[in-house]
C-alpha cells in the first residue's frame with residue numbers, strides 16, 4: 001500500500017534513544033489516517049506513533065478493515081514508489097492483487113506473505129481483484145533497511161507456506177525471522193536484512209500460550225481481531241502495546257477467537273527519515289526520490305493497472321536532519 005496521508009510530514013525514526021531496555025507495557029493509541037487514494041477503507045496507523053517511532057526495524061504499521069467491499073471496487077491503490085524499505089502485506093480476510101515494476105503479478109490470500117524489498121527503488125499497485133470476496137481486512141507493515149543494504153536491487157517474494165506451530169487452540173505463524181523455544185529452527189524463509197521477527201498468533205477458541213522471546217530484541221503487539229491478553233494487558237485492535245527489551249518469554253491469553261501480530265527486533269541504531277513512501281537518510285535524498293518519481297525516472301513501470309500513477313504530495317517546507325548513528 002501507499003502512505004495515503006495527503007499531507008505527510010517528514011518523520012525521524014530510529015536510534016537507541018527511547019528504547020526501553022527493560023520489559024515495559026506501553027499502550028499506544030493508533031490514529032485514523034485520512035484517506036487520499038482508496039475508497040471504502042478505514043486505516044489505523046499504530047506506527048510511527050507520537051510516542052514511539054520504531055520497534056526493531058519495523059517502522060510502519062497500518063491496519064485496514066474489516067471493511068465491506070461487497071459490490072464495490074474495494075482496494076485500489078494506484079502505482080506508487082518505495083525506497084529503503086521492505087513492505088509486508090498480511091491479510092486476515094479477503095484478497096489483494098499486487099503488480100510491480102519487476103513485472104510480478106501476485107494474488108495474495110490470508111495466511112500468505114507478500115514481501116517486497118524496495119531497496120534502491122521499486123513501484124507497485126495493489127487492488128482488490130475482479131470477483132473479490134465481500135470483506136477486506138489486513139495489515140501493511142514496513143521494515144527499514146539498514147544503510148549497508150538499502151541500495152540492494154528491488155525484489156518481490158510471495159510465501160504461501162510459512163512455518164506454523166499449533167499449541168492447543170493457538171496457531172503461531174512466523175512471517176519473518178524466527179521464534180525460539182518450541183518454534184526454534186522453524187524460521188520463515190522470508191529474507192530479512194536485520195535481526196527481526198514478525199509472527200501471527202491465532203486463537204481458535206479460549207486458550208493461552210507462552211512464546212519464547214529474544215532478550216536483546218524489543219517487541220510490540222498489535223491485535224488484528226478479537227481481544228488478546230498480552231502480559232496481562234487486554235489488547236484490542238487500534239492500539240499497539242510496546243513491550244520493551246529484556247524479555248525471555250511472553251504470556252498470551254484469549255477468551256474468544258482472535259488474532260495478534262507480534263513484532264520484534266534488535267533496536268535499530270540508525271536514524272532514518274521517512275516521508276510519504278520513501279525512507280532515506282537526508283532531506284535532500286527524499287527530495288531527489290520525489291523528483292525522480294514525478295519525472296518518471298528510476299522506479300520502472302507498473303503494467304496492467306487500470307489508471308495512472310499516484311502523484312507524490314508536495315514536500316513539506318521544513319527540513320529535517322537525522323542525528324546520525326547513535327551508540
Ligand code: MN
Nearest residue numbers: 001002082087
Ligand atoms: Mn506500497
